[in-house]
Amino acid sequence: SQExxxxxxxxxxQEGKNLTINCTSSKTLYGLYWYxxxxxxxxxxxxxxxxxxxxxxxxxxxxxxxxxxxxxxLHITASQPSHAGIYLCGSQxxxxxxxxxxxxxxxxxKP
Amino acid sequence: xxxxxxxxKFRILKIGQSMTLQCAQDMNHNYMYWYRQDxxxxxxxxxxxxxxxxxxxxxxxxxxNVSRSTTEDFPLRLELAAPSQxxxxxxxxxxxxxxxxxxxxxxTRLSIL
Numbered sequence: 001s002q003e004x005x006x007x008x009x010x011x012x013x014q015e016g017k018n019l020t021i022n023c024t025s026s027k028t029l030y031g032l033y034w035y036x037x038x039x040x041x042x043x044x045x046x047x048x049x050x051x052x053x054x055x056x057x058x059x060x061x062x063x064x065x066x067x068x069x070x071x072x073x074l075h076i077t078a079s080q081p082s083h084a085g086i087y088l089c090g091s092q093x094x095x096x097x098x099x100x101x102x103x104x105x106x107x108x109x110k111p
Numbered sequence: 112x113x114x115x116x117x118x119x120k121f122r123i124l125k126i127g128q129s130m131t132l133q134c135a136q137d138m139n140h141n142y143m144y145w146y147r148q149d150x151x152x153x154x155x156x157x158x159x160x161x162x163x164x165x166x167x168x169x170x171x172x173x174x175x176n177v178s179r180s181t182t183e184d185f186p187l188r189l190e191l192a193a194p195s196q197x198x199x200x201x202x203x204x205x206x207x208x209x210x211x212x213x214x215x216x217x218x219t220r221l222s223i224l
Contacts, residue, residue: 004153006153031210033212033213035215041217041218042115042201042215042216042217042218043154043201043203043213043215044215045212045213045214048210048212050210088153088154090154090213092210096207096210097142097159097161098144098156098159098169099144099156099213100156100170101146101153101154101155102153103151103152103153104151104152104153
């Protein structure tokens with residue numbers, strides 16, 4: 001089965017700093033999803049990447065997909081306390097009916 | 112918009128008890144999913160359904176059962192609760208494959224004591 005490894009597992013940054021979260025797959029990526037989970041709540045969809053080299057942005061969050069490396073990165077520019085939470089990457093299987101999730105990256109932003 | 116609604120939000124069960132976690136979506140999504148999230152971990156797929164009357168096992172189905180009699184509802188049943196089933200359970204739904212994201216409920220926190 002596919003495995004997704006996220007790094008780092010946790011991260012504490014000062015407000016205003018940039019940060020990057022990585023998601024590496026053990027198998028071919030057919031579709032890579034990024035979600036954010038606020039502590040104690042459900043998952044909120046951020047963005048989805050499908051093609052190698054694809055890059056998407058939403059406000060101050062940018063995600064990229066490196067198909068050859070089977071890896072995606074999520075970059076937050078000028079972090080704010082509202083960015084705090086758990087970021088999860090999920091990979092879609094070839095049939096498109098299942099997601100496999102990474103272990104998550106816990107982000108804290110210190111004011 | 113309601114989206115995906117899960118009930119209850121919290122529950123404490125004794126070992127051996129049974130219960131049903133409810134999940135309903137009002138987006139007319141064909142696909143529905145049940146995940147569990149253990150502390151400090153990612154989500155593990157328990158069961159999923161691609162439409163009414165069709166269910167399939169995910170990664171960790173043992174100890175659970177599901178049914179899908181309507182498009183809207185996808186209940187998860189625990190027959191004999193065990194401490195290992197203490198977790199947060201999330202239900203999600205999506206449109207059929209065309210790379211549509213899954214929409215998640217707020218979760219049910221279940222403790223088995």
